[in-house]
Amino acid sequence: MKDVAFVVPVYNEAQVIGTVIKAIQAVTPHVVCVNDGSTDASAAEILKAGAYLVDHPINMGQGAALQTGIEFARLLPGVERFVTFDADGQHVIDDAIRMLTTLEVGDLDIVLGSRFLGASVGAPRLRKALLRLAVRFSNVTSGIRLTDAHNGLRAFNRHVADTIEITAPDMTHASEIIELIARNGYRYREVPVTIHYTAYSVSKGQAGMNAVNIAVDTLLRKVGRS
Amino acid sequence: MIAVQLLLVGAFLGLFFLALRSRTAHGVSASKKLGFLLFMLLVVVAVLSPALVSDVANLVGVGRGTDLVLYLLAVVVCFYVVNDYLRAQDSRAQLHKLARRIAVLEALERYGIAASHERDSEVVDEVPDPHGTTDGDRDDA
Numbered sequence: 001m002k003d004v005a006f007v008v009p010v011y012n013e014a015q016v017i018g019t020v021i022k023a024i025q026a027v028t029p030h031v032v033c034v035n036d037g038s039t040d041a042s043a044a045e046i047l048k049a050g051a052y053l054v055d056h057p058i059n060m061g062q063g064a065a066l067q068t069g070i071e072f073a074r075l076l077p078g079v080e081r082f083v084t085f086d087a088d089g090q091h092v093i094d095d096a097i098r099m100l101t102t103l104e105v106g107d108l109d110i111v112l113g114s115r116f117l118g119a120s121v122g123a124p125r126l127r128k129a130l131l132r133l134a135v136r137f138s139n140v141t142s143g144i145r146l147t148d149a150h151n152g153l154r155a156f157n158r159h160v161a162d163t164i165e166i167t168a169p170d171m172t173h174a175s176e177i178i179e180l181i182a183r184n185g186y187r188y189r190e191v192p193v194t195i196h197y198t199a200y201s202v203s204k205g206q207a208g209m210n211a212v213n214i215a216v217d218t219l220l221r222k223v224g225r226s
Numbered sequence: 227m228i229a230v231q232l233l234l235v236g237a238f239l240g241l242f243f244l245a246l247r248s249r250t251a252h253g254v255s256a257s258k259k260l261g262f263l264l265f266m267l268l269v270v271v272a273v274l275s276p277a278l279v280s281d282v283a284n285l286v287g288v289g290r291g292t293d294l295v296l297y298l299l300a301v302v303v304c305f306y307v308v309n310d311y312l313r314a315q316d317s318r319a320q321l322h323k324l325a326r327r328i329a330v331l332e333a334l335e336r337y338g339i340a341a342s343h344e345r346d347s348e349v350v351d352e353v354p355d356p357h358g359t360t361d362g363d364r365d366d367a
Contacts, residue, residue: 034329054333060322068326072333169322 004100005030005079007069008051009062013087014041020089021049027093032073034065052076063173067166074161082161086152088198095193099155102191109160109186112146113153117192124197134175134214141218142178146190150174153193160186172217179221234273242266265302 006024010017010033017033024031031051035043037059046053054072056065066084073082081103083096091113099111116132131150138149154177156164163184168176181188245262272279272295279291288294334340 052333052337054329056329057325058321060325064322064326068329071326072330075330075334075339077339167319169318 001028001081001097001100002030003078003080004028004083005032005073005076005081006083006085006096007066007073008033008085008087009036009065009069010034010038010042010046010087011036011059011062011065012038012040012042014038014045016089017042017087018045018049020085020087021046021051023093024085025050027097030073030076030079032069032076033087034069034072036060036062036065061169061173062171063166063176064169066173067164070161070164070166074158080158082156082158084152084154090196090198091153092194092196095153095191096155099153099191099193102189103155103157106189107187108157108189110154110156110181110188112148112188112190113151113193114146114148114190115151115193115195116147117190127197137215137218138175138178141222142175142182144178144182144188146178148190149178151193151195156186160184168217168221170213170217172214175214175218176221179218231273235270238266238269238273 004027006028008017008020008024008031013020021031021033031049032054033046033051034054034056035046036056043053043055052072054068056068060068069084070082073079081100083100085091085096095113099113102108103111116135131148135147135149139145150171151174164177164180166173166176166180180186242263246259272291276291279294281291283289283291283294286294288297
């Protein structure tokens with residue numbers, strides 16, 4: 001799959017990023033890692049593993065890192081399809097491949113992973129409840145029906161890569177992407193994916209209080225635009 | 227005029243001239259400047275004639291003039307906080323665009339990828355390059 005680029009935002013993932021890159025390289029040579037101002041050895045690990053390193057000079061947040069990665073990836077010659085993939089090893093490569101197939105077969109612009117259509121391995125109960133609440137909120141504010149609003153695994157085509165503009169720097173970007181799907185009229189579908197909640201990924205996951213941030217920022221964006 | 231009035235009026239007038247003289251004031255819209263001017267005038271009037279403030283307070287159903295001033299102050303503070311928050315968001319967005327540009331250009335150079343077919347629409351307004359390329363060019367001059 002030489003026409004596929006994986007975009008991986010990286011913030012202090014030196015422990016696992018090498019393994020994640022190796023797994024992706026079995027599928028495509030185009031692994032774009034955006035090092036978002038990590039304070040550990042992430043950048044060195046990315047270079048060592050042979051992925052593209054795009055280095056943010058300052059920490060800007062995961063949404064900003066995704067946008068940077070997409071803007072770099074769309075300049076890679078021959079790349080027509082894109083996958084966003086988490087650096088902490090909670091996503092499964094096979095899911096990404098299936099999503100790319102769905103993208104092609106279904107004649108879609110973007111395919112989103114949903115852990116509620118699929119299996120969540122070892123998800124903490126509180127996290128599950130919070131995520132469901134987030135989905136409700138997102139469905140109401142964006143007008144798009146999804147079962148999982150905050151899944152980092154997405155596959156999309158060049159049209160989306162060329163037109164998407166994520167402005168929310170932090171974790172709010174997941175809601176913003178859904179709003180962009182609505183606004184730009186992308187053809188979308190959700191497919192079930194498996195999320196591996198390892199002790200490592202749970203400890204790196206979003207704190208519950210962050211949900212408040214996301215809700216407030218989403219509402220402010222609505223007000224700011226109208 | 228009692229001492230506190232002198233002090234307050236002096237302070238507000240000083241602040242007013244300081245604000246108008248600052249170089250950054252050029253970018254502020256005329257309506258905001260007018261609003262600021264009006265606000266300063268009101269403050270000076272309020273300081274000089276507390277009885278007038280009390281009358282206005284009674285008119286709108288507030289007991290004391292000081293209470294009215296307090297309520298208005300609360301509104302002004304809220305306005306300021308929201309305005310400041312939005313401004314901070316804007317400047318952060320600009321900073322992020324700049325940093326992203328640096329990160330992407332640096333990576334393109336590292337991997338020897340040409341950026342000539344890049345769409346620059348959302349990038350900061352740039353002077354068009356006479357040679358039609360923007361990748362890794364350095365000023366020879």
